[in-house]
Amino acid sequence: MHITPAASTKPDYAMLARQVASILEGERDLVANASQFSAFIYDTIAELNWAGFYLTRPNKQGDGQELLVGPFQGKVACARIPFGRGVCGAAAAQRKTMLVPDVHAFPGHIACDSASNAEIVIPLIKDGAVLGVFDIDSPTLNRFSEEDQSGLEALVQAFLDATDF
Numbered sequence: 659m660h661i662t663p664a665a666s667t668k669p670d671y672a673m674l675a676r677q678v679a680s681i682l683e684g685e686r687d688l689v690a691n692a693s694q695f696s697a698f699i700y701d702t703i704a705e706l707n708w709a710g711f712y713l714t715r716p717n718k719q720g721d722g723q724e725l726l727v728g729p730f731q732g733k734v735a736c737a738r739i740p741f742g743r744g745v746c747g748a749a750a751a752q753r754k755t756m757l758v759p760d761v762h763a764f765p766g767h768i769a770c771d772s773a774s775n776a777e778i779v780i781p782l783i784k785d786g787a788v789l790g791v792f793d794i795d796s797p798t799l800n801r802f803s804e805e806d807q808s809g810l811e812a813l814v815q816a817f818l819d820a821t822d823f
Contacts, residue, residue: 665704667801671809674702678813682820691821692729695792699813700731703806705798707773708732711782712739712746713790725750725790732795736770744768749779749791757807759800776801780814789823 681694692711700709710730717724725739742751749756758777761767774795782789792814
């Protein structure tokens with residue numbers, strides 16, 4: 659049985675990794691795993707106002723890719739984000755984690771929720787392809803540290819390893 663630990667601003671990422679493995683064990687469906695993962699992160703990491711996925715899809719013009727909102731926890735979000743635009747689009751285009759202490763200072767930031775002040779976005783890369791991003795927003799400036807980045811990247815990798823796309 660899974661028991662969610664109390665939300666923390668300094669989570670034990672090793673323990674969270676064991677919890678994620680337990681939650682996703684035996685299930686490989688993208689929607690089910692992304693939903694469970696988003697809820698788990700939202701419940702166990704404190705000072706968040708959004709945690710969820712944007713998944714890579716062809717853009718409406720058919721000449722490139724964009725990110726389409728997927729399973730998440732939090733307020734209503736932007737539905738589509740072009741690769742290269744905002745923090746999520748930058749993480750997808752640059753294929754690297756974006757840790758942003760103050761989103762208002764990020765060039766081209768997309769304000770889906772005006773209460774968001776800090777953000778971390780981790781690209782979902784599997785077999786060389788960018789499948790989307792995992793996005794976490796906080797109303798607290800400077801909310802995410804390098805320790806959070808390392809821990810969250812490990813959790814996202816566990817999600818990728820457990821999930822079929």
